[in-house]
Amino acid sequence: MRTMEEALIQGKAFLKEKGITEGDLDAWYLLSHYFHIDRARYIMNSRMAITEEQYHQYLALIYKRGRHVPLQYITGEQEFMGLKFLVKEDVLIPRQDTEILVEEALKVSEGKEVLDLCTGSGCIIISLAKLGGTHNAVGVDISKKALILAEENARQLQADVTFLESDMYTQVSGKYDIIISNPPYIPTRDISGLMEEVKNYEPVLALDGSMDGLYFYRVIISGIGQFLKPDGYIFLEIGCSQAEAVSELLREAGIVDIEVIDDLAGLNRVIRGRYKKEEESFT
Numbered sequence: 217m218r219t220m221e222e223a224l225i226q227g228k229a230f231l232k233e234k235g236i237t238e239g240d241l242d243a244w245y246l247l248s249h250y251f252h253i254d255r256a257r258y259i260m261n262s263r264m265a266i267t268e269e270q271y272h273q274y275l276a277l278i279y280k281r282g283r284h285v286p287l288q289y290i291t292g293e294q295e296f297m298g299l300k301f302l303v304k305e306d307v308l309i310p311r312q313d314t315e316i317l318v319e320e321a322l323k324v325s326e327g328k329e330v331l332d333l334c335t336g337s338g339c340i341i342i343s344l345a346k347l348g349g350t351h352n353a354v355g356v357d358i359s360k361k362a363l364i365l366a367e368e369n370a371r372q373l374q375a376d377v378t379f380l381e382s383d384m385y386t387q388v389s390g391k392y393d394i395i396i397s398n399p400p401y402i403p404t405r406d407i408s409g410l411m412e413e414v415k416n417y418e419p420v421l422a423l424d425g426s427m428d429g430l431y432f433y434r435v436i437i438s439g440i441g442q443f444l445k446p447d448g449y450i451f452l453e454i455g456c457s458q459a460e461a462v463s464e465l466l467r468e469a470g471i472v473d474i475e476v477i478d479d480l481a482g483l484n485r486v487i488r489g490r491y492k493k494e495e496e497s498f499t
């Protein structure tokens with residue numbers, strides 16, 4: 217007879233053998249996910265008998281994790297800004313660092329029209345619509361598969377967001393008070409050096425920022441004149457060595473009050489600024 221505890225011990229041992237960082241924790245999360253059980257219930261029921269089928273199904277999840285499939289693609293979910301988002305291989309897994317981007321935008325989002333470029337799972341724009349009182353929230357992505365998931369997330373979380381299939385601004389119209397984005401920003405040559413979980417399983421489309429990693433910032437910033445209202449705000453997540461280059465691009469586009477915000481590790485992570493259109497000269 218198998219017990220839940222036995223399954224967990226087996227799961228931990230397997231992930232350790234495979235060199236999975238925090239494998240003990242992941243073995244527990246997968247157990248908790250598979251049996252729909254929390255810590256307290258597990259402690260009371262760890263000696264409870266489980267069927268042979270349950271044992272093998274749990275271990276099948278463990279084997280997946282052992283192949284470096286990210287935990288969130290196995291459980292199919294990730295919490296972000298206290299909300300539960302569905303995730304699958306079609307989208308980047310929402311990161312804790314990106315909450316900093318959302319928190320900055322939340323300071324000014326009330327009643328605003330917001331455009332989120334490269335929306336992926338929709339985690340940014342849905343959080344702003346749910347928690348930030350936006351007036352018109354639009355999420356854009358080039359990937360139809362990503363948009364299907366983003367729409368499902370908005371539906372489950374009852375967030376009022378419009379999603380648009382568009383290669384950056386190509387299908388976008390109107391002007392917005394806020395443009396926000398966490399675009400792909402990893403230089404192409406750095407991708408092969410990323411963790412296996414990221415480089416083998418997360419969509420390269422969501423990671424690759426082309427040669428110098430700045431491709432999407434250039435595109436986003438080139439649209440400011442057309443899509444950002446005067447006095448509007450721009451919020452961008454950046455790679456930790458990109459603050460200077462992106463600030464420069466923003467300044468050239470008429471963005472002022474540029475501020476760089478660090479993540480919890482003390483690295484540059486978010487950049488914000490405000491669009492001041494030059495006064496027209498009548499002389």
Ligand code: GLN
Pocket residue numbers: 308309310311314334335336337338339340398399400421422423
């Ligand atoms: N906006 C999504 C996120 O922050 C996806 C970003 C991306 O695909 N680069 O998680």
